[in-house]
Amino acid sequence: MQLYHHLFSPSARRVLMAADHLGVALDLVEINLASPDDRRRLEELNANSRIPVLVDGALVLWESCAIMQYLADRTPGQTVYPQDWAARADVNRWMFWTCQHFAPALGVFGWENMMKKMVTGEDADPVELARGARDIARAAAVLDKHLATRRWLVGEAVTLADYAAVAPLMYKEQARLPLDDYPHLLAWFARVRELPAWQRTTPAW
Numbered sequence: 001m002q003l004y005h006h007l008f009s010p011s012a013r014r015v016l017m018a019a020d021h022l023g024v025a026l027d028l029v030e031i032n033l034a035s036p037d038d039r040r041r042l043e044e045l046n047a048n049s050r051i052p053v054l055v056d057g058a059l060v061l062w063e064s065c066a067i068m069q070y071l072a073d074r075t076p077g078q079t080v081y082p083q084d085w086a087a088r089a090d091v092n093r094w095m096f097w098t099c100q101h102f103a104p105a106l107g108v109f110g111w112e113n114m115m116k117k118m119v120t121g122e123d124a125d126p127v128e129l130a131r132g133a134r135d136i137a138r139a140a141a142v143l144d145k146h147l148a149t150r151r152w153l154v155g156e157a158v159t160l161a162d163y164a165a166v167a168p169l170m171y172k173e174q175a176r177l178p179l180d181d182y183p184h185l186l187a188w189f190a191r192v193r194e195l196p197a198w199q200r201t202t203p204a205w
């Protein structure tokens with residue numbers, strides 16, 4: 001299986017963490033999003049022009065959370081994506097929530113504080129940052145409250161839900177994510193950072 005990715009992409013990283021945890025070997029194909037040739041190659045696989053994309057024979061699969069679930073489903077005996085229906089629904093819930101609410105909110109800060117200057121030369125827009133801060137506060141409060149009484153998002157051990165949700169935090173410092181008021185979220189992030197799957201997928205900056 002080939003994974004079209006870049007080590008600096010949080011969306012690709014959640015797939016790399018899942019693959020590492022599952023012991024699935026992937027043939028990594030790096031996509032430089034700034035290269036027109038790489039973009040063309042990417043768009044042949046994903047009309048959205050986004051990484052990651054998994055190619056497994058005839059299957060071309062985009063959307064990081066769908067790829068994570070596919071990798072788990074094809075791994076016999078895995079426990080990171082529970083077989084129990086209720087537990088699995090709970091994992092799915094946090095993965096959808098991440099893609100719909102948490103990651104886009106954090107992405108505003110990633111773009112404004114980290115990427116925008118590099119890509120466009122423009123400064124951060126305070127109106128956009130205020131909007132991002134509002135959305136982050138709303139989502140982070142939900143996560144923090146949930147984690148006040150738990151070590152992991154679902155059940156007693158790490159699942160795909162944790163790997164999905166934690167990926168955009170890889171730029172916590174660089175993007176100046178406003179998360180200081182969420183101690184349970186930060187404690188969970190510290191726990192994830194201890195995991196081999198996090199450590200083995202941390203890029204050398």
Ligand SMILES: N[C@@H](CCC(=O)N[C@@H](CS)C(=O)NCC(=O)O)C(=O)O
Nearest residue numbers: 009010011049050051052063064065
């Ligand atoms: N919902 C998608 C998001 C993928 C995504 O936004 N990837 C970024 C890198 S983290 C990308 O390829 N951006 C290129 C672009 O926006 O042109 C997923 O989870 O796979």
